[in-house]
Amino acid sequence: xxxxxxxxxxxxxxxxxxxxxxxxxxxxxxxxxxxxxxxxxxxxxxxxxxxxxxxxxxxxxxxxxxxxxxxxxxxxxxxxxxxxxxxxxxxxxxxxxxxxxxxxxxxxxxxxxxxxxxxxxxxxxxxxxxxxxxxxxxxxxxxxxxxxxxxxxxxxxxxxxxxxxxxxxxxxxxxxxxxxxxxxxxxxxxxxxxxxxxxxxxxxxxxxxxxxxxxxxxxxxxxxxxxxxxxxxxxxxxxxxxxxxxxxxxxxxxxxxxxxxxxxxxxxxxxxxxxxxxxxxxxxxxxxxxxxxxxxxxxxxxxxxxxxxxxxxxxxxxxxxxxxxxxxxxxxxxxxxxxxxxxxxxxx
Amino acid sequence: xxxxxxxxxxxxxxxxxxxxxxxxxxxxxxxxxxxxxxxxxxxxxxxxxxxxxxxxxxxxxxxxxxxxxxxxxxxxxxxxxxxxxxxxxxxxxxxxxxxxxxxxxxxxxxxxxxxxxxxxxxxxxxxxxxxxxxxxxxxxxxxxxxxxxxxxxxxxxxxxxxxxxxxxxxxxxxxxxxxxxxxxxxxxxxxxxxxxxxxxxxxxxxxxxxxxxxxxxxxxxxxxxxxxxxxxxxxxxxxxxxxxxxxxxxxxxxxxxxxxxxxxxxxxxxxxxxxxxxxxxxxxxxxxxxxxxxxxxxxxxxxxxxxxxxxxxxxxxxxxxxxxxx
Numbered sequence: 289x290x291x292x293x294x295x296x297x298x299x300x301x302x303x304x305x306x307x308x309x310x311x312x313x314x315x316x317x318x319x320x321x322x323x324x325x326x327x328x329x330x331x332x333x334x335x336x337x338x339x340x341x342x343x344x345x346x347x348x349x350x351x352x353x354x355x356x357x358x359x360x361x362x363x364x365x366x367x368x369x370x371x372x373x374x375x376x377x378x379x380x381x382x383x384x385x386x387x388x389x390x391x392x393x394x395x396x397x398x399x400x401x402x403x404x405x406x407x408x409x410x411x412x413x414x415x416x417x418x419x420x421x422x423x424x425x426x427x428x429x430x431x432x433x434x435x436x437x438x439x440x441x442x443x444x445x446x447x448x449x450x451x452x453x454x455x456x457x458x459x460x461x462x463x464x465x466x467x468x469x470x471x472x473x474x475x476x477x478x479x480x481x482x483x484x485x486x487x488x489x490x491x492x493x494x495x496x497x498x499x500x501x502x503x504x505x506x507x508x509x510x511x512x513x514x515x516x517x518x519x520x521x522x523x524x525x526x527x528x529x530x531x532x533x534x535x536x537x538x539x540x541x542x543x544x545x546x547x548x549x550x551x552x553x554x555x556x557x558x559x560x561x562x563x564x565x566x567x568x569x570x571x572x573x574x575x576x577x578x579x580x581x582x583x584x585x586x587x588x589x590x591x592x593x594x595x596x597x598x599x600x601x602x603x604x605x606x607x608x609x610x611x612x613x614x615x616x617x618x619x620x621x622x623x624x625x626x627x628x629x630x631x632x633x634x635x636x
Numbered sequence: 637x638x639x640x641x642x643x644x645x646x647x648x649x650x651x652x653x654x655x656x657x658x659x660x661x662x663x664x665x666x667x668x669x670x671x672x673x674x675x676x677x678x679x680x681x682x683x684x685x686x687x688x689x690x691x692x693x694x695x696x697x698x699x700x701x702x703x704x705x706x707x708x709x710x711x712x713x714x715x716x717x718x719x720x721x722x723x724x725x726x727x728x729x730x731x732x733x734x735x736x737x738x739x740x741x742x743x744x745x746x747x748x749x750x751x752x753x754x755x756x757x758x759x760x761x762x763x764x765x766x767x768x769x770x771x772x773x774x775x776x777x778x779x780x781x782x783x784x785x786x787x788x789x790x791x792x793x794x795x796x797x798x799x800x801x802x803x804x805x806x807x808x809x810x811x812x813x814x815x816x817x818x819x820x821x822x823x824x825x826x827x828x829x830x831x832x833x834x835x836x837x838x839x840x841x842x843x844x845x846x847x848x849x850x851x852x853x854x855x856x857x858x859x860x861x862x863x864x865x866x867x868x869x870x871x872x873x874x875x876x877x878x879x880x881x882x883x884x885x886x887x888x889x890x891x892x893x894x895x896x897x898x899x900x901x902x903x904x905x906x907x908x909x910x911x912x913x914x915x916x917x918x919x920x921x922x923x924x925x926x927x928x929x930x931x932x933x934x935x936x937x938x939x940x941x942x943x944x945x946x947x948x949x950x951x952x953x954x955x956x957x958x959x960x961x962x
Binding site for chain 1: 859865867868870
């Protein structure tokens with residue numbers, strides 16, 4: 289199966305620009321997550337790939353074939369909808385066999401193949417049931433089996449976990465990932481849940497306001513966010529606004545040492561993950577006076593809310609050794625240079 | 637203190653207040669009486685009169701005879717001769733009502749589907765317009781169609797003046813229209829005809845069809861047809877395998893309701909149907925209010941029409957229940 293390539297694809301609804309010109313390559317056999325907040329254009333992008341929306345500009349190619357104008361029913365892309373869109377007037381098996389039957393396969397043969405697919409998604413005993421008799425998780429499996437029945441070249445999923453409860457969602461994320469790896473189908477998942485994207489994806493495309501902010505593997509997205517939006521959207525981060533001076537950022541009276549490629553005097557935003565900052569007792573480089581205002585024990589980690597000269601700061605600590613402090617304690621917080629990120633800041 | 641003392645000291649149970657007639661109960665009683673007088677009594681009267689007897693050259697008298705029902709099924713000359721005139725009229729009632737209701741639903745369905753895809757504001761304007769058209773009476777609508785289809789001032793005249801009639805003759809289609817009873821030797825002729833009758837009846841109930849189908853169609857999940865599209869289904873396949881089965885119940889319900897409504901259609905039939913294709917509703921009117929002055933037989937026809945409609949509704953309900961059970 290060839291790569292799916294988007295070149296300058298954009299979409300406008302009237303005067304509203306839903307997706308800016310986008311260039312993306314979805315590698316063969318990989319799972320890519322389109323991640324972003326509501327209204328960022330990720331579903332519109334997926335619908336353009338599926339052929340359910342026509343791009344305003346740009347081309348969509350599957351390998352060498354231009355499929356921009358190809359109608360949805362000729363693309364052979366399997367799609368799982370947010371609402372699952374299962375046909376209530378058919379049984380589970382008939383739902384799965386739908387694409388095969390309308391594709392011309394004899395009904396008994398199509399139903400046999402549907403049964404095999406139901407075995408794959410562990411619903412072998414549910415073939416004769418009506419859709420209304422299934423739970424949310426079972427419906428999702430049926431939707432997946434139905435989309436896979438036509439042996440799609442590309443598998444598209446639009447917020448497939450959003451209708452499931454938290455526990456089931458986690459289980460299904462792992463299951464879906466394992467299934468995708470086993471079948472080796474190029475898969476694109478739309479989600480607004482960064483945990484879901486991190487769990488399943490080979491590559492994450494972070495989107496905001498119709499724009500692609502960063503395309504990278506999950507680890508890189510988390511540890512090397514391309515901009516303040518990505519840093520804020522993926523995981524948690526402390527942000528401080530300041531001005532770049534030689535080899536560091538000046539935040540009020542406090543200077544934080546962090547080399548970056550900015551001209552002196554540039555307005556910048558400094559970011560650090562809560563788990564990257566740490567409480568220390570000995571002064572040193574980038575050690576700032578702080579007072580603990582609130583302590584929250586979250587089980588696996590303890591969260592310290594600090595008041596510092598550069599602003600409020602949250603530190604997460606996962607260890608159990610001698611670090612226990614209480615609200616009101618004075619301390620030092622260390623901001624390691626390698627964990628600090630500096631981003632340009634727009635000045636109003 | 638003993639338990640007996642406790643019992644003696646316990647306050648007496650409050651007396652149940654005497655049951656009087658509350659205003660609410662009085663209101664219910666009045667409403668029930670009104671319902672009985674204005675709805676049930678006339679209905680019972682029709683049933684009772686249907687067993688009465690016509691007096692030749694005069695009115696009718698109370699009696700208990702099945703002659704009127706017998707006459708309906710085998711004719712007045714039975715046992716010497718069997719005629720099915722009244723059954724035939726009932727047959728035409730069904731014939732016109734079935735075709736007109738199905739036609740109305742079939743034409744209202746694509747329109748309503750398109751309507752649900754318009755912007756909310758445009759939908760509202762259309763719905764208000766359609767609701768407003770419901771306020772027009774059958775007489776008013778039939779009068780309009782009567783003028784439109786009349787031979788001297790309506791469409792036939794337009795056909796003749798614009799040369800369309802001549803063109804139809806030239807291409808040979810005029811003869812087909814003649815065979816269908818829609819033309820005389822000189823020009824097209826739309827009334828009286830089955831065509832005009834069914835067209836007017838469909839037009840009468842078309843707004844009802846839209847209003848009845850609209851809620852179900854507007855609730856139709858668009859992702860169902862999109863899912864079908866991604867699975868290789870074209871437009872017609874989606875309509876056949878997804879849209880129509882999804883709205884099967886409202887579709888059947890609407891058709892049935894329009895059918896029952898049209899069974900009693902009177903003005904359209906009396907204006908547009910040929911005399912040999914009059915329906916039971918027209919015959920009832922002729923017997924009760926018309927020249928026959930045969931209220932017992934008219935009542936018997938009304939009761940049979942009512943029973944026929946009830947049987948249809950019952951079978952419709954059965955079909956719906958089976959479909960829902962599936």
